[in-house]
Amino acid sequence: MKKTSRVIALAVLLLIFVLIDTAGYMIIEKAAAADALYMTIISITTVGFNEMFPLSPAGRIFTIFVILSGLGLVFSIASAVVEQGVESRVRSILGRRRMKALSNMKNHIVIAGYGRMGEIVARELTEHNLECLIIEQDPQRFAQAEERGYPVLRADATQEDVLEQCGIRRARTFISLLSSDADNVFTVLTVKEMKLDITLIARALDAQNEKKLRRIGAQHVIAPNLLSSKRIVNSVLRPNVVDLMDIVSHPRMLDLTLEEIVIHEESNLNGLSVRNSQLRERYEAMVVAIRRQGKMRFNPGPDETFIAGDIVILLGPTDRIRRAALRQKQ
Template identity: 30%
Template sequence: MVSARDWVGARTTVTTVFIVAILSAVTGILNISSPVAGGVFSSVIPEVIRITAGFTGTLTGFLLLASVYGLRRRLRPAWYSTVILLPVSAAQGLIQSPARAIPLIGFSIISLVLCLLNYRAFDRDLDWNVTQLSALLAIAGAQTYATAGAYALREQFNGVDSLFDAFYFALVTGSTVGYGDITPRTAVAKLFGMSALLVTVASFAVALGVLLTPAIEARLTKALGRMTESQLEILDNHILVLGHGELTEPILEELEDRADVLIITPNAERAQRLSDRGYDVFTADPSDEESLKRARVEVARSAIVATNNDAEDALAILTARQLNPDIHIVAAATQRENEPKLRRAGADTVISPAALGGHFLAESAIGGGGLETVEERLLEEQPDEMVEDADTNAADTDANSDD
């Protein structure tokens, strides 16, 4: 059953911001290729601003895509940038052409509301490592060097008349585009151009390596049947399956396409097989505190513990209950005498499949009728319907006891 939290949670926020980013980029491209005269403020806004809003809409879209990456990691700076860019995106739509930008404006407003509602969900600080800081400083330093040098030697260049021209020269030089519209006229300018080329290209190469390394690591992690940190950080209102065994398989089949499920198992080979089948798997010890924290147990909807080892299940239950006192924990007891122990460990509901199956078989053997019908009804009934029936029966029992 989909709850209201699923519709307005952090995952939905990231999705809608991603849609805004795509719409902004597409709308900007359309306005560049086929400009539309008019707009709500066309009578008071100069034409140059309307034209600028047209092509900068694409830039806003790409900036929002970068913010989406940060939102997936629940970064607070990404939340701030998104809150700033969404009104800009909506304003660009109003300035350009409201008729063409209606979806952009609408999704921008919806995304902004969702961002404000989920402020607490994006609470991670931006933690730059030494490599990332070095890459940023290298790019900034190289661009500063090329811009300042070109401006200082502007009389020895063709086409450099302002600081903006100098920055343009630094950018096209570092990206190795080299349109040829700015050229050195003296030996000194040529020597400077060569040095600027080496410095800026090297800085871009360093930055490219820093950006590609996490992507390569993510691919390798997926190939090994594990989830990446960014995938773990976006989990919200999910169901944790702590451990994997024979009892877990039918549970996964029942939950498939009904909820977001994360399986935690220490067995790397089993994790690989489950990942190949399309399940989200985290290779870790389900009774380890750090592992459950990384699996975001604090915002999980519920936890299921159903392996063939009641002792290990009890440890997983204790850890999950300690980290999230409000989480609903369901456990399967391999041995019926362990049911009270699992409840004392912190499980809200404990079921013994072996005892239940044995009861059904025994009743059937001594002539109990209708058991197959009961089994078929239980298997065909949706989980939410079963919960409603249980609540109704509990209410009837309380009413009868009062009478």
């Protein structure tokens, strides 16, 4: 898009240059408009035809200016056109490679919308070694995502065929961060109608739409304005709690993180109590909560028993916690 605009701008500049030079010949040499225009064209193109009228010393100096400036503009336009053609060809090749890469992706995260929030989400997930695929319609944002090395599709995320191209049936999570709540609602509905076993996360720009998004199938809905307001209030009322949550949310601030593990039938934790699991002894992990059948149990006692299907939330040193989580996935 920028390359096309540059070519158009240079072409307009060349047209203005021709008009100014034509007027210059008319003023300096008192030439007719047609003769002055013809003289300008043969000077710029350097075709070597005879002069249309005798040139005065001032006219010859002016002609030198016309030739040098005109050639510079013509070469700039030619260069921009060639560059655009080469770039278009390269994009076509990369596009085919991208589609091939998309067809091989699985267990990835699809992010619809690469605005400010989409950029941060993609970066953070990538830092956690998760593979992200971006859907973005805006050409400028599409180019930004492409420059940062993400697999990206320039398309409308509300269309089912686009979601199919993104390997939505092989993805683990779909995140809708489109620029309007209406688009987010429509996209979540589209994914839900495909009857996929996938985690759905959506943004609600208007907090009033949070319930609507949950009602149509989004498991997690983020309302940035509401969350920001609550954080400000908590920073006033409970500043130390906010500091603790920052530490837990950003492991780089302190070697401490929250992690969730799923208890499977074959899990070595299945049937063990919190005390007998030795999570604290082996991994320095604190069991913060257990989610069972949709209900959260905070600070479970030492005699609480883990059963298959439980989601256990642990707090502890980053490396050890992740090692514990990895062991449960094996």
